[in-house]
Amino acid sequence: MYKFILTLFISACLNICLAQNTHFIKPDSARFITGTQDNYRDITFNDQAWKMQKLGEVWQSQGYPDYHGYAWYRIHVHIPSSLKKSAIWADSLRIYLAHVNDVDETYFNGVKIGKIGSFPDDKGGYVSKWPAVRSYCIPANSNLIKWDADNVIAVNVYDGGGTGGIFMGEPFIDMLEKTDGIEFTAKAISFLPGDKAQRKLLLQNKFNTTITGTFHYKIIDAAQHITLKEANVITVLAPFASKEFTLDFPHREGIELTYDYTEKTSGKGKSFTEVAPYILTPIASNSPVINGPAVLGAMAGHAILYRIPVSGARPINYSVSGLPNGLTLDAKTGIISGAIGANGSYPVMLTATNSIGKYQKVFTIKVGDKLALTPPMGWNSWNCWGLSVSAEKVKSSANALIEKGLADYGWSYINVDDGWQAPQRAASGEIVANDKFPDMAALGTYLHGQGLKFGIYSSPGTKTCGGFLGSLGHEGQDASTYQKWGVDYLKYDLCSYTDIIGEDTSLAIQQKPYIIMRDALKKQQRDIVYSLCQYGIKDVWKWGAEMNGNLWRTTEDITDTWESLYDIGFKQDNLYPYAHPGGWNDPDMLIVGMVGWGESLHPTRLTPYEQYTHISLWSMLSAPLLIGCDISKLDDFTLNLLKNKEVIDVDQDVAGQQAKKVIEENNFQVWVKTMADGSHVIGIFNLNNAYASYGLKLSKAGINQLSTIRDIWRQKDLGKHLSDVSFNIPPHGVRLIKVTSPPTP
Known part of the structure; x- marks a missing residue:
């Protein structure tokens, strides 16, 4: 019976343990050691010789920068009986650990109270569960708890x-209250005619007990500091019942919605505030528009595949003038394919026509020794599917990329991340896929048939980050296999290679595996974009190009929080000298839409303000743009972020210059990017926690002429012959403008 009750409470807590009650214990640190021994769980074990670690931060930032593997935390905590006596419900003690990367097994006074994920030694092998919140509950009357x-x-x-470690949140210990059973679920927002919007909110009772209380909501215009509407509703929720509320509000920037529920008996409550999504990108014209980059890199004699990205009403007819020998166009699909035998620059005229109009664009195919002349754009499976990725999910994502119109804006790579490999290689040593991918070559053919590129993932170690087979000792075979499968992109992730090199931290040892795979890829009669994923170790941006790398990760993994976005994105400012056509600094994938790393998909925790900042900054950085969410679940707001032609043009500019930070003052940053046509794109970022005004004299950004200023997100000119500009910018938000000066006489 005890086990049943414990399991029940653990299951309930996983979804709702995100708020702390008034009375709680917050342990700041724990004793820590790497490695593992069974007696580390024992309550009597002497851990005085262990080092101290701050809870809520990864161990890589606390003295273990390159460590991956097993580790233990021991948190010593005094639990006063007053915690129980002050509780109203007094039903269960909650142990909240925030997030754990990647697997945890947790013991309370020597007894296991929960486990999420699987260790490498477990039956079935390693299964990462890092996105899951770790929250375990123990009945208050259990003898496990030592009160006082x-x-x-x-x-x-x-x-x-x-x-690795316990991070992305602060652990705490408290008593569970009825209000912890309350959960708010915001359904997709509806954008209505007349600049109106509507949010449907579901108020749910996750506990097997009736909860009575008051639901209160407030609609605020944060830009103008006024309350637009406020209401209280007495609400009785039966066990596991729910009630839906509909909120109507203006569709514009700055609307914030606050919800709270106060439980009647305890007076305790749960609340959250959200920024209402708002769309800045204008509705695309029905007339055809050719989007995406103006250049493509390829190697002589290698297969070329290019889907002309065109938005507008279907059907569309495609034509190309000046197409070089060896290439053909499918006039119905707009897919160019074939090969060019000789090096050179081949400008062609692309034309798209529908019943409404015609659009033309000069497009240059450069055949030589460089690929990825603009940053790759596409989708990667990791941030939504994690290790549960399958061929069907990949095909579904490819279909959604086209059905949602993203392929019409230049999003073209479909990259399979970790989790596709079989447990063993073939007898010949060749890498083979697991049962989730019955025919990799057929998958490649399927993607190519839609004009999309096929990406894959591996590691220079024996194992990938997810515990699957890596390429160590089989680099040549794997590169050859990728060619046979039709792979266009390889993400090569450091992972278990760090276990092989041991204490050797030299530059040569870091470069070695990437040199081996570089040389293996060079032997293939296929263009394969080479992504070096080694987290910026030894300043990879300084030598990534020598590896024939087309992009190189400059950071650890990004997560869908402002802190992660800020720490990664705004620390790229000194890397601008190393970005260039054919080689790009990679601050990791996009964290918009529904993410979840394999399960429990949730809307990104970035506010809409922060999402505009995210896409704006990545575009100014000339960063690879890889969508990480479930494409089939993209809402109108997220599509607005990903289908703005002028924002994409900033990222895909053929000059390939990364923006520079030119001003930092009063918690604002101003970044400037020089474009191929001589114009400048300026991002003004408000890093404050509230709306704030900022005035910019163009001369401070190095522009000394009266200029035309255009709002890129709104695709709207703000004025001509201007020397300065002022904005009221939302918290963690941005104004992205293009400044065009007249030519010097």
């Missing part, structure tokens, strides 16, 4: 790659 005495929470952690 010291207790030990021992957590065995396994990190398979990237960051």
Whole structure:
């Protein structure tokens, strides 16, 4: 019976343990050691010789920068009986650990109270569950709890790659209250005619007990500091019942919605505030528009595949004038394919026509020794599917890329991340796919048939980050296999290679595996974009191009929080000298839309303000743009972020210059990017936590002429012959403008 109750409460807590009650214990640190032994779980184990670690931060930032594998935390905590006595419900003690990367097994006073994920030694092998919130509950009457005495929470952690530890939140211990059973679920927002919007909110009771209380909501115009509407509703929720509310509000920037629920008996409540999504990108014209880059890199004699990205009403007819020998155009699909035998620059005229109009664009195919002349754009499976990726999910994502119109704006790569490999190689040593991918070559053919590129993932170590087979000792075979499968892109992730090199931290040892795979790829009669994923170790941006790398990760993994976005994105400012056509600094994938890393997909935790900042900054950085969400679940707001032609043009500019930070003052940053046509794109970023005004004299950004200023997101000119501009910018938000000066006489 005890086990049943414990399991029930653990299951309930996983979804709702995100708020702390008034009375709680917040342990700031724990004793820590790498490696693992069974007796580390024992309550009597002497851990005095262990080092201290701050909870809520990864161990890589606390003295273990390159460590991946097993580790233990032991949290010593005094639990006063007053915690129980002050509780209204007094039903269960909650142990909230925030997130753990990647697997945890947690013990309370020597007894296991929960486990999420699987260790490499478990039956079935390593299964990462890092996105899951770790929250375990123990019945308040359990003899496990030592009231008014010291207790030990021992957590065995396994990190398979990237960051490791208890992080992305602050652990706490408290008593569960009825209000913890309340959950708010915001359904997709509806954008209505007349600049109106509507949000449907579901108020749910996740507990097997009736909850009575008051639901309160407020609609605020944060830009003008006024309340537009406010209401209280007495609400009784039966066990596991729910009630839907409809909120109507203006469709514009700056609208914030606050919800809270106060439980009647305890007076305790749960609340959250959200920024209402708002669309800045104008509705695309029905007349055809050719989007995407103006240049393509390829190698002589290698297969070329290019889907002309055209938005507008269907059907569309395509034509190309000046198409070089060896290439053909499918006039119905707009797919150019074939090969060019000789090096050179081949300008062609692309034409798209429908019943409404015609659009033409000069497009240059450069055949030589460089690929990825503009940053790759596409989708990667990791941030939504994690290790649960399958061929069907990949095909579904490819179909959604086309059905949602993203392929019409230049999004073209479909990249399969970790989790596709079989447990063993073939007898010949060749890498083979697992049952989720019955025919990799057929998958490549399927993607190519739609004009999309096929990406794949591996590691220079024996194992990938997810515990699947890596390429060590089989680099040549794997590169040859990728060619046979029709692979166009390889993400090569450091992972278990760090276990092989041991204490050797030299530059040569970091470069070695990427040199081996570089040389293997060079032997293939196929263009394969080479993505170096080694987290910026040894300043990879300084030598990534020598590896024939087309992009190189400059950071650890990004997560869907402002803190992660800020720490990664705004620390790229000194890397601008190393970005160029054919080689790009990679600050990791996009964190918009529904993400979840394999399960429990959730809307990104970035506010709409922060999402505009995210896409604006990545475009100014000339960063690879790889969507990480479930494309089939893209809403109108997220599509607005990903289908703005003028924003994409900033990223895909043929000059390939990364923006520079030119001003930092009063918690604002101003970044400037020089475009191929001589214009400048300026991003003004408000890093404050509230709306704030900023005035920019163009001369401070190095522009000394009266200029035309255009709002890029709104695709609207703000004026001509201007020397300065002022904006009221939302918290963590941006104004992205293009400044065009008249030519110098």
